[in-house]
Amino acid sequence: MSLNLDISDKSLEDLFKKAIQNKKFMDQLYNASKEKRTKLFDKRVRVYYPSKAFPSISVTGTQCYLHCKHCNRKYLQGMIPITTAQKLIDFCHKHAEKGGTGCLISGGYTAGGFVPLNKFINAIKEIKETTSLEINVHTGIVDKKMAEALAYAGVDSVSIDVSGDIKIIREIYGLQKTPEDYYKSLINLKAAGIRITPHIGIGFYYGKIDHEFEAMRMIKKVEPDVLVFVVFRPTPGTPLENLPPPPLEHVLLVMALARLYMNSTPISLGCMRPSGKYRLLLEEKAVEIAADRIATPARSTVSKFTKEGYVIEELNKCCTL
Template identity: 35%
Template sequence: MSSHKIMVSRDKLNADYQNSLEDLMEKAWKTRVKYHVNTIAFAAPSPKYYEIENYKNDSNTFINVSVTGDKCALRCEHCKGNLLKSMHSAESSNELISLGESFVKKGCKGMLISGGADANGEVPLKYVASGIKELKRMGLKVIVHTGLISEETARILKECEVDQVLTDVIGDRKTAQKVYHLDKTPEYFGNALRIMVEAGLNIAPHIVIGLDYGRVLGELEALYQVTNSNAQTIVLVVLNPLPNTPMSSIEPPQLGEVGKIIALARILSPKAKIMLGCAKPPKHKEIIERLALNAGVNAIAYPADETVSLAKDRNLHSYFSPLCCSLL
């Protein structure tokens, strides 16, 4: 593994986090103004119905696919396989190709290919490589959610010419054990990012704020790993307690902490695109989106009416897209 430049130290990260929310938000907004155009993207991909004044998404434009059906070896505490049940199933290359052909006829532009992880935390994407290649030949945008990754899988995905690779980064070993049932250190997740980068893949690491049953424990370390990977797209989501999971009744993370993490992501990676992704607890959706917009994110998935109005108030030009926010 080649050496890489440390962009930010843990000491600086922890020191910055001690600043007030107001100070961090002000600095984050100034960072956005300095490095980015005054445009914000609003993503509304097909898996979730979305309608707002002057925009309505289409159920076929961008779809989610599981290559394992609803099967997952990890059965993470925040999901328990529930998210897989909402995806189209394609457990072989032939099924993937057939699904692609069917949806291209309906106007499909792209797919997120994911699935349940194996015991090592990796989604078995290499077994459908020929199917992914065919989807690319159809002209589809293809992004993949890998979980953790081997050098072999990274090489195969590069050969498949996937447009982007998504992976969660966990910054606390006990959280990884307790929630993901994986005994992996933050450095292991950081190394997975480096494997992807060195394979030439376009990465979009995800950080779940409040992953440890609503508590903010490893998010700063996750930011450290992501920032030092030099990712040019970073997706932040907030734990959304799902029904039929052990987390169904927990309280989401403190909103002030959520705001600080988003602001720090903007400050520490000034030129990267920072996105607020799909997952947000519904009862705090508007507040979280307001914090994210004021912290200078570049895109927000499924924004509330109030968020779209706030963008206008802050003199941001906005546009809607049916693609995943990480592609915008």
Template identity: 35%
Template sequence: MRKLYLYAPALKKYETDYLNSENGWKMVSVTGIACAFNCDHCNRRILEGMEDASTKEKMKNVLEKVIKEGHKGLILSGGSSVRGEVPIWRYSDLLSNYANKLTFIAHTGVVRNPEIAEKFAKAGVKIALLDMVGDNETIRDVLKQPFTVDDYLNSFKYLKSAGIKIAPHVIVGLSKKGIDGDLHAIELLKEVNPDTVIIVGLMPLVGTRNTRQPTPQELITALKKARDEFSVPVMLGCARPRGSAYLEVDRFAVDYDIDGIAFPEEEVIPYARNKREIIFSNACCGNVIFDVLGVI
């Protein structure tokens, strides 16, 4: 079986006898808590938990801090502009000065043209994180965005053409069409030759609307399809429902040769160690691309 990578970045407090997030890669928002959209499943709440890097001075302070603390990477994120992308490119000149010291993994948002993709590349972004949505109804009614499925697919194509690795996320529970819509999103990724496929699950947040938490079986079904369809690394990502009912999802990931799990349930770690070679990491789980390739 493949090596199993277990990740714990500093996105939340996570502590087990085997791995904790205290020294994990940090996530910063280049827009603070601002976003041009107000998606039902987020309502800007996710931005509240990110470190503020909404000015050049704040960004520089973060960069110096993470290097001083010995981190090897940083997760760049934030709210979307009206065009769809997260405006990380505003700090291209600053970020490019640190690109030889840190691996930048970025939530890019929707990338509408090759020129914007090149701006991300100029900033030193090595891996792009972007959700894949498989139907226009969900984009319109849940995400409240004026985009289409083709806009999402083209985003990945533009980013790949700019030399950036792509790590599509499929959010199980997001589609208005239920699990069939989520599985269709995975199917569509064949068009873009992803460098990894990351499966996550919708977690209804306080203050959000029209959200559906996926069942454990739905998450398992999505993981199985991703593993069956793709030879690239497949991840069980960080955002997903927790609790005893979902332990079977982590166990399935171990048994079905999924390449990695972010924030694994503690009970699953000894189970996994009896079956596979384990690699612990404090990186963003998107870094599984470079971990599997053995490069930085």
């Protein structure tokens, strides 16, 4: 590696702070991350376009107990509302018959910080046994019983948002939980033998880098199957709609440090991120520096990848699979 770094549990914040104050060191970090990314994955990149083949389903419709400051239920409005087990079975059977590849099962949170999936477990199991659909489940906090139920149902992956600081949990999500609750969720899922694809939200604390490195520490301990990064996107109709997104170089630094820290774990740039020129630059640089997979990139970005010699694998499903 071109830069001799001590990427330890305690060094992440210090390296980040040094890099944002020293452009030369920032570039060295980027280059070291790029070198490791190339060593692990060569010039291969997976691009994911879920589209109609892999729709997002909300088992709570547009209902959510929480009013997270970055979301305020807005993202539930773009999901297909399916609120009973039988309707989920019927939808998935028809979806499979039409050539669908799978679906994301998600929904609004309860006061306990989890999606109420209990009444859908047997339905998911039936879907897995009678179709070839891949099922990714967005859970929220997971206790041991739910982890075992998801394993029983045969889900293909579990996407769980991981927060590393109590401030973001209380102030942004409005939850009376702690980072330890997220770590226990990861442990429960790992013990159940489920494919774990944790998500870290970059800049979710008012557009600032705050909890990301502590979240990485927790996640690394369970050796996840994929680490997904999403980026704070100021969303109309939310309390944070007028805030700017985190500085692009800060986002790239977080991802670069993750690549250097997370051993050989695949890293994805997930579907939630700012729009416009910021989005295009982020897509291009994230893959160059750290990510080996990316959700819904612009076609112009994929064309650039091809011209730069990347081998593209295009998939119609979630980037966690």
